[in-house]
Amino acid sequence: SQVSEEFGIIFDNTAVKDERSNAGLPTMPIITDIIAHPVTEDVDDLLVPSACSLRIEGKAKALAVTSEMAEPTKVPVIAVVEVGKGRIMCVGSYEVFRRGGGFKHKGNKILATNAFRWLSGNSQMTKPSSVVKAQEKKARAKADSGEKISAEFEKTLKRLVNAVFDLQKDISKVKKQVGSVESNIELLRDQFQDFAEKTQQQLGVMIPSKQFKTSEEHKTADIEADIKGLMSEIKSVDQLKDHVEQRHSSGAMPKETYSEQVEKLDARLMSLEKKLAKKQQELAELT
Incomplete structure (x- = not known):
């Protein structure tokens, strides 16, 4: 972190978790917010196990960002920066390219190939990838839908x-209307009460008076x-x-x-x- 900090990328002491989008555990988040770059060309999503978040400054750029449901929210987990003719890439997890970890994920394999090409200076994205196009189309549709909703x-x-x-x-x-009905009921109640009392007096029949x-x-x-x-x-x-x-x-x-x-x-x-x-x-x- 001390070395990367000189180039505008800081490793935070955090543990990225995502309860909704993950590969079986919250600590194995699936990152779908991918920013267009030669390193992320044709990358649809990434598995980033046991990751920490990054902070970027200056010319550094985020390439993969956690979701709104993740913790911490909307923070970079992969970032790059170019300094002169040099290129630097920082990933918040050493598990991303490990064979028994994130490397089993399709997006991670594509990312690895792109990353080494870019770092070696042999890669330059000349046109938006199909994935980026799809993401941009989806974002526009989502915005239009959100306004309509x-x-x-x-x-x-x-x-x-x-x-x-x-x-x-x-x-x-x-x-x-109910008040009018209640008034009629009250009148009937009084009439019955009067009848009960008179019957009891005249015939000696015990009729409940209440x-x-x-x-x-x-x-x-x-x-x-x-x-x-x-x-x-x-x-x-x-x-x-x-x-x-x-x-x-x-x-x-x-x-x-x-x-x-x-x-x-x-x-x-x-x-x-x-x-x-x-x-x-x-x-x-x-x-």
Whole structure:
């Protein structure tokens, strides 16, 4: 490392791991982020067992970089530098070219051939390799797809927020209808209670005088159910707001869309909290 550091390549005291892309163990990562260079010509991926990461400075260039899921993330494991007529290549693992290690991997064999040709000065890539072309095409397709998915996601999120408010309007209508039904039930309860008491007095027949909850008990249960529903709804809106915040923080949501959604959600939260406070006050007065 002391020698390579003079040329802008530093070996870090790390252990590269990749839980997702590996050859059976996290410490045997498969590197697919390959940079175009004569050394990596026609190299699709590399097996880099027991590797450490590299840091590069000055004219040094990274040739192979760990994935976003790896640890450490997006760091070089292979780098090169040209100094005058000299050429230097550094690899974060001595296992790459070992016969019982990484050399069993097809990409490693191609890399070895390219590396020795380049280091000896007998290699110069005159045109992009088929692998590099495929990688560039894949990257462009991924970027286009990402933009399309992001736009669709924003539309879906807007529809979801609007659906929440539409649902609340429908719930309010249903509550009014249910309230009317409950009033009729309460009237029937009072009539039955009156009938039971008169029958007991006139005929001496024992009919339970309390077939339903009292008006106060019924109202208390209703208010408690309303409070539970409001708290659940507040939690749902809070979760939706957190998701919008995360999307904005990650840069995936435009500021204009973010401001519009947050304004709607804040207004909804304020309305729900007022209703909750009112119901809690009603419950306190009953108890």
